[in-house]
Amino acid sequence: MSAALALGDALGVPPLAMAELLPVIxxxxxxxxxxxxxxxxx
Numbered sequence: 329m330s331a332a333l334a335l336g337d338a339l340g341v342p343p344l345a346m347a348e349l350l351p352v353i354x355x356x357x358x359x360x361x362x363x364x365x366x367x368x369x370x
Contacts, residue, residue: 336346
Protein backbone atom coordinates (compact mmCIF):
# COMPACT_ATOMS: atom_id res chain seq x y z
CA MET A 329 0.00 0.00 0.00
CA SER A 330 2.76 2.43 0.86
CA ALA A 331 4.47 1.74 -2.48
CA ALA A 332 1.24 2.50 -4.34
CA LEU A 333 0.78 5.72 -2.39
CA ALA A 334 4.40 6.68 -3.09
CA LEU A 335 3.88 6.03 -6.80
CA GLY A 336 0.77 8.19 -6.77
CA ASP A 337 2.69 10.93 -4.98
CA ALA A 338 5.47 10.75 -7.58
CA LEU A 339 2.86 11.10 -10.31
CA GLY A 340 1.25 14.05 -8.57
CA VAL A 341 -1.92 12.22 -7.52
CA PRO A 342 -3.25 13.41 -4.14
CA PRO A 343 -3.14 10.72 -1.41
CA LEU A 344 -6.90 10.99 -0.82
CA ALA A 345 -7.56 10.25 -4.51
CA MET A 346 -5.18 7.28 -4.40
CA ALA A 347 -6.94 5.92 -1.32
CA GLU A 348 -10.25 6.11 -3.20
CA LEU A 349 -8.91 4.60 -6.44
CA LEU A 350 -6.71 1.78 -5.12
CA PRO A 351 -9.53 -0.63 -4.15
CA VAL A 352 -11.11 -0.27 -7.61
CA ILE A 353 -7.78 -0.75 -9.37
CA UNK A 354 -7.00 -3.80 -7.22
CA UNK A 355 -10.36 -5.40 -8.04
CA UNK A 356 -9.76 -4.99 -11.78
CA UNK A 357 -6.22 -6.35 -11.49
CA UNK A 358 -7.39 -9.44 -9.59
CA UNK A 359 -10.19 -10.08 -12.09
CA UNK A 360 -7.79 -9.84 -15.05
CA UNK A 361 -5.22 -12.08 -13.36
CA UNK A 362 -7.91 -14.67 -12.69
CA UNK A 363 -8.98 -14.54 -16.34
CA UNK A 364 -5.39 -15.14 -17.44
CA UNK A 365 -4.94 -18.04 -15.03
CA UNK A 366 -8.08 -19.73 -16.35
CA UNK A 367 -6.75 -19.76 -19.93
CA UNK A 368 -5.06 -22.99 -21.02
CA UNK A 369 -1.80 -21.24 -21.94
CA UNK A 370 -2.29 -18.66 -19.20
